[in-house]
Amino acid sequence: MKKLLNTVNWLVLCGSTLLVVLILGVILWDIFSKGFSSISLGFITSYPTNGMTQGGIFPAIIGTVLLTFITTLFAVPFGVACAVYLNEYAKPSLLTNIIRASIRNLAGIPSIIYGLFGLALFVQALQLGTSILSAGLTLGLLSLPYIITTTEEALKRIPNSLREATLALGVTQFETIKDVVLPKALPGILTGVILTLSRAAGETAPILFTGVAFYINGISASASQEFMALPYHLYMLSTQHNEIEQVRPLAYGTATILILLVFTLNSVAFYVRFKNRTQD
Template sequence: MINNIKNVLNWLLLLGSTLVVCLILGIILWDIFSKGFSSISWQFISQLPTEGMTKGGILPAIVGTVLLTFITTLFSVPFGVACALYLNEYAQPSLLTNIIRASIRNLAGIPSIIYGLFGLALFVQTLRLGTSVLSAGLTLGLLSLPYIITTTEEALKRIPNSMREATLALGVTQFETIKDVVLPQALPGILTGVILTMSRAAGETAPILFTGVAFYINGITTSVNKEFMALPYHLYMLSTQHQSIESVRPLAYGTAAVLILLVFMLNIIAFYIRFKHKSQA
């Protein structure tokens, strides 16, 4: 009887906590979309900003964010997945591997502004890449690496060792086992972690603050060696630094709504990929 009461109370506590979080999230989303929905239109998405950012659209910021996310993915995903494969499939348990794993988890907790300063010192100044999309993308790639490594390694750990042992018993090499058996089975978890990490990186402001983002560019950035506009920094400037904050506030809410929709679409893609691969398994 007492155990049943405890279970009910625990269930009510968890349910109440979930409802509180959902309520707060709903209030935030309602505030943003109710104030920014009127600004969202095809012109707002497809045009360049005009008249000191008080009119026009946010197309350069959207293109810059997409290009930045692409460079981040191109840099961080291969290295992150390869590192996780080594740690989980090849490295033997030792003090060194424990230190590496602890370091990776500690890197995940470092404030993003630190990554921005490191990117400024390494990519902009030391490697002389300048303030550009490439420098910002590489900086975000460094920030994303710990999350990709951790999520990939967790996905690999879910694959039973019996599957590896069965293929090795048939005379298959370890590399072929990983390529043909382990990776396909772990792919849904890996892709989900990668896409969720990229959606987080797309909303970061601090790492790109010193490495290449600009408040305004007359045109669309298509070169990786030039400065660019991005949605999170554009939102920050409209909300805090613009000379006519009140007049551009609807545009700021509209930009926030577009950024949330972009991140939401990436999350939907992640869940769809996971569901599709689970249904095929």
């Protein structure tokens, strides 16, 4: 009976995995088969023309890259610093348990809530206006819980004996963290950061109210200007355009570029993780 039960469980797990992979494969095949025909060098490097019915997505690509860059500058230093404090300095107490629980709860809040909060805080209260800076800071808030959690998990994997050995040599706790703990945990931290940023790059709701625009004439050269982004551009082409059937090939091409961008970031994270395991 145990062997039969194990076999049944294995078949259920394999069947569930194959079902998910099959559904994902059908979705990707549908997008790629219709999207690659629209992708060309001109599509990537040109501006939209004729009411967004022709041309390319170059401003949206640049806007997505700049948005991710601002998100990184804001979220990574604060997220890593918070994780270092919680794991290395904070004593186990009710307060730290509440902080950790709050961080995990924040990770489960719908992204549209972050968009509304960013509108109230950055756009209105701080008077940054609808701009790429407001959108990047909003995405930074969205990314913080994930970066804190993944960084703390990476720090927990470092044996305490390593910390105790360095402290026994007379090294300060700060120097131990800076020179020993963080370098050893860096691959895990980078993996979590890259995966978080790849998720943030595909978000639409947080930037919907904070600075993204359907079309701008040129590329945003200032952090106080509105911008175009791939996820919002795809949303508009797919649901809000007056000529949806005419722009459908452009929408599939935009979706393909966005998927490839996220896939590239995820591949970098997997490579960092694989390299770290190989070295270990």
